[in-house]
Amino acid sequence: MRRQKALSEEAKPGWKSIPIGGILLEPGSALSYKTGAWRAFRPVVDQSKCINCLLCWIFCPDAAIIRKEKFVDVNYDYCKGCGICANECPVNAITMEEEKR
Amino acid sequence: MSKILGLTGDGAIAHAVKQSNVDVVAAYPITPQTLIVEEFSEFVHNGEVDTEFVCVESEHSAMSACVGASLTGARVFTATASQGLALMHEILYIASSLRCPIVMGVVNRALSAPINIHCDHSDMMGSRDCGWIQIYCENAQEAYDWVIQAFKIAEDPNVLLPVTVNIDGFILSHSLEGVEILDDEDASKFVATRKPTIRIDPDNPITVGALCLTDYYFETKRQHFEAMNEAPKVTEKVNKEFEALTGRKYGFIDTYGLEDAEAAILCLGSTAGTAKAVAKELRSHGKKVGVIKPWVYRPFPMEEIMEALENLEALAVLDRACSLGAPYGALCSDIVSLLYQKGRRMNVFNIIYGLGGRDMTPSDLKAIFNEALDVAKTGLVKEPLKFVGVRE
Numbered sequence: 243m244r245r246q247k248a249l250s251e252e253a254k255p256g257w258k259s260i261p262i263g264g265i266l267l268e269p270g271s272a273l274s275y276k277t278g279a280w281r282a283f284r285p286v287v288d289q290s291k292c293i294n295c296l297l298c299w300i301f302c303p304d305a306a307i308i309r310k311e312k313f314v315d316v317n318y319d320y321c322k323g324c325g326i327c328a329n330e331c332p333v334n335a336i337t338m339e340e341e342k343r
Numbered sequence: 344m345s346k347i348l349g350l351t352g353d354g355a356i357a358h359a360v361k362q363s364n365v366d367v368v369a370a371y372p373i374t375p376q377t378l379i380v381e382e383f384s385e386f387v388h389n390g391e392v393d394t395e396f397v398c399v400e401s402e403h404s405a406m407s408a409c410v411g412a413s414l415t416g417a418r419v420f421t422a423t424a425s426q427g428l429a430l431m432h433e434i435l436y437i438a439s440s441l442r443c444p445i446v447m448g449v450v451n452r453a454l455s456a457p458i459n460i461h462c463d464h465s466d467m468m469g470s471r472d473c474g475w476i477q478i479y480c481e482n483a484q485e486a487y488d489w490v491i492q493a494f495k496i497a498e499d500p501n502v503l504l505p506v507t508v509n510i511d512g513f514i515l516s517h518s519l520e521g522v523e524i525l526d527d528e529d530a531s532k533f534v535a536t537r538k539p540t541i542r543i544d545p546d547n548p549i550t551v552g553a554l555c556l557t558d559y560y561f562e563t564k565r566q567h568f569e570a571m572n573e574a575p576k577v578t579e580k581v582n583k584e585f586e587a588l589t590g591r592k593y594g595f596i597d598t599y600g601l602e603d604a605e606a607a608i609l610c611l612g613s614t615a616g617t618a619k620a621v622a623k624e625l626r627s628h629g630k631k632v633g634v635i636k637p638w639v640y641r642p643f644p645m646e647e648i649m650e651a652l653e654n655l656e657a658l659a660v661l662d663r664a665c666s667l668g669a670p671y672g673a674l675c676s677d678i679v680s681l682l683y684q685k686g687r688r689m690n691v692f693n694i695i696y697g698l699g700g701r702d703m704t705p706s707d708l709k710a711i712f713n714e715a716l717d718v719a720k721t722g723l724v725k726e727p728l729k730f731v732g733v734r735e
Contacts, residue, residue: 257562257569262503263442264563265541266550 277304281323283338289313291335298327298336345529345589350522352515353378355483356422356448356508358522359490361386362530366417366537369397369408373427374460375512376450380422402427406434406445413443414551416539418494422448424512428466429454432473438505439474440567441551444497444537445505446490447475451612451663452512453699461700462512464611465664468673474567476506476574477641479611481597483520486510488591489638491525491534492581499577500540504570511613513700525589533588571642578639595644597636598651600626604633606715609648610661611637611674614696614703618661621708632712640674645681652682656719657690659711663697671728690718693728701732 261267292313299307299314306321307314313335316327328336350358357379360368368387372380387396397412399405402423413419423431428449438445449467453459467477476496480486486508493506510516525533543551555563575595582593599619601607608618615636622632635651635658637644652658662672671679675693682689694711697703711731718724 254558255562257565260559260562260566262541262566262570263440263551264553264555264559265441266553267541269548269550271550 276319278306278317278319278321281318281321281341283323283325284318284341285316285321285323285325285327285336286339287314287316288335288337291333293333293335295332297330297332301326301330345523345525347521347523349519350483350487350524351378351517351519352480352483352486352510353448353450353517354382355487355520355522355524356490356510357382357386358524359487359530360420360448361392362525362527363420363491363494363534364418364531364536365392365394365420365494367395367397367409367412367419368421369399369405369412369419370421371399371402371405371423371427373402373424375452375462375516376422376424376427376448378516379448379450402430403434406431406438409445409447410434410438410441410443413438413445414441414543416537416542416544418498418537419443419445420447421445422450424450425452425454425460425466428470432470435470435473435475435505437552440563442503442567442570443505444494444503446493446497447505447507448486448490449507449509450512450516451509459699460512462514462613463663463698463700464509465698467507467509468664468666471641471673474504474571475641476502476504476571476639477509478506478639479509479637480515481613481616481636483510483515483518483522484591485638486515487522487524488585488589488593491530492578492585492593494534494537495581495584496574496578498537500538501573502570502577503540504567504574509612514613523589529588533584574642575639575644593638595637595639595647596651597638598633599623600631600633601635601651601654603631604655605631606657606659606712606719607633607635607655608659608661608708608711608715609635609637609674609678611640611663614661614663617703617705618708621705621712625709625712630712630716632716643677643681648678648681649685649687652687652689655689656722657692657715659692659694659715661694661696661703661711665695665698675728690722690724692718692724692726694731695728696731698733703732707731
């Protein structure tokens with residue numbers, strides 16, 4: 243049976259053209275790796291409830307909480323949906339909602 | 344001008360490291376490797392070398408420190424044995440996969456349990472597939488010579504793989520031999536200094552050890568496999584340069600008596616020396632026997648071994664380690680696979696010997712040669728695998 247390949251896999255370079263040892267020669271390349279795609283649940287901030295205490299910002303392991311003047315927001319490109327922010331929020335301003343794809 | 348010193352196998356390795364412009368040594372002492380670390384730390388203490396000697400709390404840390412040092416572009420050496428190598432196991436794969444050209448002396452010793460300090464090859468065979476080039480030595484001279492050559496092979500930009508130089512615990516590590524060593528200047532000129540192509544450098548940041556999932560891991564391994572394919576070309580070149588300097592000729596395999604041998608023993612390490620002496624005696628009585636000793640075990644020298652087997656009728660493969668539950672020991676499995684791949688039907692039998700330092704005596708070897716001759720004559724292998732030297 244012919245092996246089915248995803249289009250994105252076809253486009254990646256082969257072993258002959260990648261740097262040795264899995265080394266990344268360009269710094270900061272994690273920026274282009276959108277780990278938000280891993281998310282099963284997304285944190286949703288109720289901005290009317292948020293008291294801007296920034297506990298979520300402190301606890302977020304991915305630095306995916308964005309500070310704004312009066313409330314916080316989420317960077318969905320990198321938020322993996324772990325739910326720590328929702329758990330830590332003292333006023334229950336963050337709820338985890340199932341991702342619908 | 345070279346000179347001859349009385350050195351143990353461990354001492355020969357320590358002297359080779361001393362002359363090889365090594366930047367970093369991180370090692371933890373373990374019997375029977377201890378003399379390497381002891382002697383080398385003396386060189387450091389006496390100011391005979393400017394190597395950074397890192398005292399670590401375990402072999403896991405030793406190899407981890409070596410990986411870090413090697414990634415900065417340093418020339419790195421370490422040494423271990425037995426349980427120490429087993430404790431390094433995890434980092435052995437990381438060292439080779441990150442393409443760190445570390446050189447390591449492995450003083451082969453049995454693995455526990457029961458605890459034992461004497462020679463067999465189960466330590467290195469247990470880490471056989473770790474992606475390191477693996478060399479086995481017959482005597483202290485070979486240990487000295489291969490360590491010096493190992494740095495040049497490991498660090499070649501087409502290879503960039505770590506190398507283990509194996510010597511038999513106590514049999515070689517603690518026996519005193521006359522070893523011809525190079526002048527410091529000649530050795531230093533031969534090994535030169537490492538010229539890293541990629542290294543960690545604050546001014547040019549790179550990422551090492553990044554997560555590599557289903558998308559790139561396989562390609563990285565395929566690349567590593569290819570580096571192993573490149574290693575023989577570089578090894579051959581280094582062997583030639585070394586011969587020009589010292590007159591001592593190395594290759595992938597060493598052979599004895601194969602010009603007319605009908606039957607031969609194939610084995611690794613110091614046993615080959617005894618086997619050659621026994622073969623010499625048998626040959627003086629008209630028995631056509633020979634010896635094949637792979638110096639390089641990984642990458643497996645397929646072409647050279649096939650060529651050596653060409654005129655043989657029977658072969659006894661000696662494994663100083665037991666692959667429990669497998670059809671043969673590791674070395675014999677490789678030989679049988681190779682013969683099958685090349686379509687050569689040959690009578691091969693496997694001997695498991697010498698576990699935990701049990702002596703392989705000349706009379707044992709004589710009996711194996713005679714059995715091999717018998718197999719050559721009858722074409723019949725009675726026992727594909729048997730143990731020699733164990734009490735029933």
